[in-house]
Amino acid sequence: MEFKQTTILGFFDSSQKNYEIPVYQRAYAWDKKNWEIFLEDIVEQLNGDNSYFYGNILLETIKKDRNYEVIDGQQRLTTLTIFMRALLNVIEHRKNDSLLDDFDIEEKIRIYIKNSGNIKLRPVEYDRACFDAIIVDNKNKFEFNTPSQKKMFEAKEFFTKKLSDLSTNKVLDIFEKIEYTELTTIELTSKKDAALMFELQNNRGKDLTNMEKLKSYFMYQMYVYSNEDETNTNIENISNIFKDIYKLINDIKLDEDSILIYHNQAYIKGYPYRTLEDLKDEFKKTEDKIFWIKEYINELHTTFSNIKKFELFSSKYKSYLEHLGISAFIYPFIIKGFKFFGNDNYKLDELFKVLEIVLFRAKLINSRANIQERLNKILLGFEGDVNTLKRNIKNKLNESWYWGDENTENHFNTENMYDNNVLNYLLWRYENFLQSKGYNIKNFSIENEQIEHISPRQPNNGVIENGYDIDENSEYDEEFHTEYLNCIGNLMLISGSHNASIGNKPFNEKLNSYNKNPLLNQQAEIKSFAKEEDGKPVWKKESIDERHKKIVDFGLDTWSL
Structure with missing residues (x-):
């Protein structure tokens, strides 16, 4: 077992040395939160006089001074290498800046990324093709096959964007701070x-x-x-x-x-x-x-x-x-x-x-x-x-x-089903039941899915149109408010655009809209529950009771043990 105090420059600066993350280690997993902390730590260190310490890197020696497996520290080393690539890209983009006249970018690429055929860091085997493309070869496109590959690409983009917002002086200060950041390597032989x-x-x-x-x-x-x-x-x-x-x-x-x-x-x-x-x-x-x-x-x-x-x-x-x-x-x-x-x-x-x-x-x-x-x-x-x-x-x-048959039926019959978090799912399953062949609720959708109150909720102007269970003052009675308005018999799936177009219109106009545009069978079947008064269709407690019972019976049968 050998302990070595070094710097990041010393860790990478060898034409032959390389570090491999063995495949039994987890792949790259850092995300935006980790990248932000990483960058904030570096920037914060620029304001102090003390050296920045990057922690311990635990290595297994495969071939002394040449090949090492990273036992602990793989997330930090991968992030560091991606960061150096982003940093070098920003510097390359500003190569005509006089502040960079003495900066040898090719030398830095040989130290931190690749020296001839020797790639300095090798991630887990199944991510190497991606790493080589976007970090080593500095390409901007790759067909990602794993979440870790996507994270490596996103990390490069994140650091590039953040560093591009900084002045050239500050970018150079960060590079120098990184190079002389201290770390400890622990080399093991078995x-x-x-x-x-x-x-x-x-x-x-x-x-x-x-x-x-x-x-x-x-x-x-x-x-x-x-x-x-x-x-x-x-x-x-x-x-x-x-x-x-x-x-x-x-x-x-x-x-x-x-x-x-x-x-x-x-x-x-x-x-x-x-x-x-x-x-x-x-x-x-x-x-x-x-x-x-x-x-x-x-x-x-x-x-x-x-x-x-x-x-x-x-x-x-x-x-x-x-x-x-x-x-x-x-x-x-x-x-x-x-x-x-x-x-x-x-x-x-x-x-x-x-x-x-x-x-x-x-x-x-x-x-x-x-x-x-x-x-x-x-x-x-x-x-x-x-x-x-x-x-x-x-x-x-x-x-x-609590979850038995009796209480399940109680909840189907609740007077406020509108706020229940399974309402949409229940109505989709009901739609499957109504269809002769059935929709697949996973694959079928309606645009801007919403829940329609067939008897409308109280509109802003306080006036409920004709065709509903209202009194001479165009208002619902207390029983309707508490037991019918939000019960499942009065609720239906509908698209957002359809819902907006019918609003609080009279029931006969709503019914015509359902019949003309019956995207779902539950819209088309409303006419079978509607009653007639004075030659016009109406939607009152009796209709809601009948539809409510049908849906509850469906629910009790479907989710019965």
Whole structure:
């Protein structure tokens, strides 16, 4: 183990030296907030006399004075290299400025970016083509395949824009400050030492993801508990599995730490799982710790793989779940479902159907009571039998009352459905029901989607037009205001432009508009509920009651367990 005090200039200034980020490390993940802090720190240092300290960089020596793997510090080094490229671009753009007469830009490119065929920093393998194009070769276009590639491009654009706003004097001051910024390199010669130091570094409060903390913790535990002749092999095993997990992360929309939580809820402790300390407590109870770690990380890899499969999965109830908005408590069931059902699409969609019902009820009722407490034992006991799962959930939700059949019906019949956060989703599912072939709510949309009050809310001028349930003063009675105006029987999906065009017009004019432009069948069917008075259609309590009952019956049937 070797400690070296150096500067950023000293760190990069060698024709042969290069640094590689191994593929078991996470890809580039810094965003605008991190870039802003990075730049603010540098600018702030310009006002002081003290040297700027960039921290420790932990390296594994592959070939002394030539090739190193970056064990810790990859986000900072990648950002630094991108920043130097942006800084050199700004200087290049101002090359005719007399202040830059003595600045050798080609020399700086050789030091920080590329010296002949030696590229100074190599990111994770699957991002190298992008890095080489936009940073090394300084191109402005690339077909991004991973979120990390897009972040590298955006970082270059961000720094270029910010630096372009500064004077040439200030740009040169920043360059000099960066070159003589101090850092410490810690060079290690084996995977064992790397595991030990990485864990010690991470215990110093560094801002890492929980996935990175878990990786370092397990590598260190392998160091502690492995037989001496198996230590390197076991640590490499951890590295290789995390390499595959990080490859998967780049293809997944859900963030890695959330997946880690859902995985541990599915297999470790249920919903009460909160932090890595819960996981460590379980680990400490085991006798064969090496076996436990290997089993755990293999299962974790399977979970990430299955989350990717889920995101690519196409089915009716999966699309319903997504349109409804998947709450966190649903994902542990999805993770276990893919484990038990594999590629059985029918069983998976049956599971999604059950989960959609539970999720819909939870969002419809939106109780302060904790649904996770009720489902925890069911989650931990779920081993792939959907019928048993459905029966257990039904019994538990009815036993709890909050999300049971009775309270679900109560909420369908609420007098103020207008403010419920599942109203739009419910009316889209109702539209599917009305269509002979059905719309796919994921793929079909209406422009500027809004909710129409068929009997209009009180207009600004206080006058409600004819055809509605009003008295001689053109006003609704108290019962209509409290029980009918915002109930589901009086609410309908409509486009924003259509809604604006009909406003608070008399009902017969609204009805003609619905009939002429029935984009949705729920608009066209209003005529079947309308009554007639004095030869004109009217929309009163009786009509609303009939439509309300039809939609409620549909809802109770659709979201029944």
